[in-house]
Amino acid sequence: MSRIQHTVTFRLNHPSGSAAETTFLGDARATLTAIPGVEDFRVHAQVSPKSDLAFQFSMFFADESAYAAYDQHPTHVAFVAERWVPEVAAFQEFDYVVV
Template sequence: MGQTSIHHMVIFSLKHAMGSEEAEAFMRDVESQLTMIPVVKQFHAFRLKPNNPLDYGISMVFDSEEDYQTYVTHPLHDDFEDNRWKIEATQGMVIDYEI
């Protein structure tokens, strides 16, 4: 069996109206900042279909648990969480799984 990868998904809504310039700026910024963390692979930012209770999502893959922990403790992650996420996100759910 091959190496296990860690898949990380966050599903969320923002205080901004879906599709607004503020929401779109948040989504651009989350991608530009988190993809600067070297261990982040296969990053995707997306809108959820209207039949979902939340509006947006991001997903990424890590090659190992060590890489995932590097991401979680990285200064760019901490900065985005403290200065954007905690201010602009209204609801969220984190889904982590291994493949």
Template sequence: MAFRHIGLLTLRPDAAPGSAGAILSGLAALRDLVPGVESVQAAQDAGLKDGNADIHFEVAFADEAAWRAYQVHPAHVALVQERIAPAIAAKAFVQVRG
């Protein structure tokens, strides 16, 4: 059964220049770095409305077990610690079966 991890990230106003791009490129790289990741879609908000999140992403997995392995994979952990955590003010995630 397919399994998806969907997230919204809001950057801090004082986030380093280039933070969004660094996060987006890091997310894209996960497909080739983490076994079980089937696809990654990520994009920056178009900036049409104040208050929107800055980044949307969706990572697809074959199943829940692959998502659980991704959560602790060193490449994912490094992305969160080095690029995402220092730059974000807010985050929201959902995991969806099917």
């Protein structure tokens, strides 16, 4: 399998433009990019009114084993449990490979 692009598009429980929103996005960047195997991490903001999901995280993994290691990494598991679950109101996750 080729390089994997992992994306998650989401809406936070925090008010738009709030300090809590800024803190979550910054903490996510710092936490997730510290996990081995994460490449080209980006945070995108939604500009279209067609979706109420306001942000997207996008990152790449060299292969399926690197992605699996990230998904099971204790830092990722803790972030999901301690930050993602209580602070994210809705999300959609997509993983892509080049066709």
